[in-house]
Amino acid sequence: MLPSEEPIRARREKKAAVFPAARWDAFVECHPLGQIYHLSGWKRVIEQSFPHIRGYFPVIQEPMGGAIRAGLPVYFVNSLITGRRLVSIPFATLCDPLVTAREDMDLLLNALYELAGEVGAAAIEIKTCAGAETLAGRSLRQVNRFMHHCLKLDRPVETLKSNFHRSVRYCLKRSEKIGLITRNGDQRQDLRIFYDAYVSTRKRLGLPPQPYRFFECLRREFGPSGRLRILFAQHGRKDIASMLLLQFGRRVLWEAIGEYQGSRTLNVAHFLVWQAIQQSCTDGYSVFDFGRTSTENQGLMDFKRRWGTQVTDLPEFHSKRQVHPFMNNGVRTRAYTITRAITRRLPEKAVALIGELCYRHMG
Numbered sequence: 001m002l003p004s005e006e007p008i009r010a011r012r013e014k015k016a017a018v019f020p021a022a023r024w025d026a027f028v029e030c031h032p033l034g035q036i037y038h039l040s041g042w043k044r045v046i047e048q049s050f051p052h053i054r055g056y057f058p059v060i061q062e063p064m065g066g067a068i069r070a071g072l073p074v075y076f077v078n079s080l081i082t083g084r085r086l087v088s089i090p091f092a093t094l095c096d097p098l099v100t101a102r103e104d105m106d107l108l109l110n111a112l113y114e115l116a117g118e119v120g121a122a123a124i125e126i127k128t129c130a131g132a133e134t135l136a137g138r139s140l141r142q143v144n145r146f147m148h149h150c151l152k153l154d155r156p157v158e159t160l161k162s163n164f165h166r167s168v169r170y171c172l173k174r175s176e177k178i179g180l181i182t183r184n185g186d187q188r189q190d191l192r193i194f195y196d197a198y199v200s201t202r203k204r205l206g207l208p209p210q211p212y213r214f215f216e217c218l219r220r221e222f223g224p225s226g227r228l229r230i231l232f233a234q235h236g237r238k239d240i241a242s243m244l245l246l247q248f249g250r251r252v253l254w255e256a257i258g259e260y261q262g263s264r265t266l267n268v269a270h271f272l273v274w275q276a277i278q279q280s281c282t283d284g285y286s287v288f289d290f291g292r293t294s295t296e297n298q299g300l301m302d303f304k305r306r307w308g309t310q311v312t313d314l315p316e317f318h319s320k321r322q323v324h325p326f327m328n329n330g331v332r333t334r335a336y337t338i339t340r341a342i343t344r345r346l347p348e349k350a351v352a353l354i355g356e357l358c359y360r361h362m363g
Helices: 023-030 038-049 102-119 158-164 166-178 188-205 210-223 268-282 298-305 334-344 348-358
Strands: 008-012 015-019 053-056 060-061 066-072 076-081 083-088 123-127 141-143 144-154 179-184 228-235 239-247 251-259 288-294 310-313 316-318
Touching: 023 038, 023 066, 038 053, 053 179, 060 102, 060 239, 066 076, 066 102, 076 102, 076 288, 083 102, 102 123, 102 158, 144 298, 166 268, 179 268, 188 210, 188 228, 188 239, 188 251, 188 348, 210 228, 210 239, 228 268, 251 268, 268 288, 288 298
Parallel strands: 008 060, 083 123, 251 288
Antiparallel strands: 008 015, 053 076, 060 066, 076 083, 123 316, 141 316, 144 288, 144 310, 179 228, 228 239, 239 251
């Protein structure tokens, strides 16, 4: 077995099998619900970035080692603060069980409960989007705390633009007058430039940033295949903001954005989103994905809705009531509010350190 073809645990009822990662990835690429977060490469990124997380890939195979019929990647998150739990899939903005039949979901859930007992997980959390019906009506508890926004690229770019809210069109016109330009970043130093701007944005929002090594692993895993791209906005030949995009199948996903302090008055976020949409159209993609948004973040919800996006729920299914220091039953806690207030007042190096500490318990 090649080093890159690490074994993935596979189960059909109580029988186990081992097969190469390439076979799993081929299944993901062909499945209508397959996303970049389902790939074995995402498993490598997560495990290399977060030592407290370990991935497993339960699947249903046809008899005699035949084709994979269904699968549900799940990750064991081991934390003294947030608990020991199985999560599908950590840090994924959009994912579903790769299941089309409810009876297959029954088999996979049995495998998850068995795995939870083996690793000592006290809870199971499954994220969904288009495949929520395979879990609805079961003993799992449904939580709706995120929404999904996406834009179908099925019309000429100017037609798409004409359907944007007038405030978006105004911001785009203003960014053109200012003279903002774009560049694509493909060097390692470009990742550091992106990350510095990303930390600056997270500080302004009062949110801990994901560690730099996470983005470094993303670049190393998906950059060579063209599945990761960094788009920069420049003003006077100076980088003032950047956006990290993931590309898989016919979809481009807005994964993260960073703006240096003082650049927001230039409408740089609007500019970057519009440039990314235009490039996605040129490259032949059919969907531009704005990612998920907390239902409590009305400002960001409004921003994404004004681009003429389609909005859908992102139900989560939990095996037990969620206990979390920053979130109680989907509602932000007092600890969350205090942490945000403190983060806004710290220097950026300290904010990056807080991100390192916080993400040792997230997933």
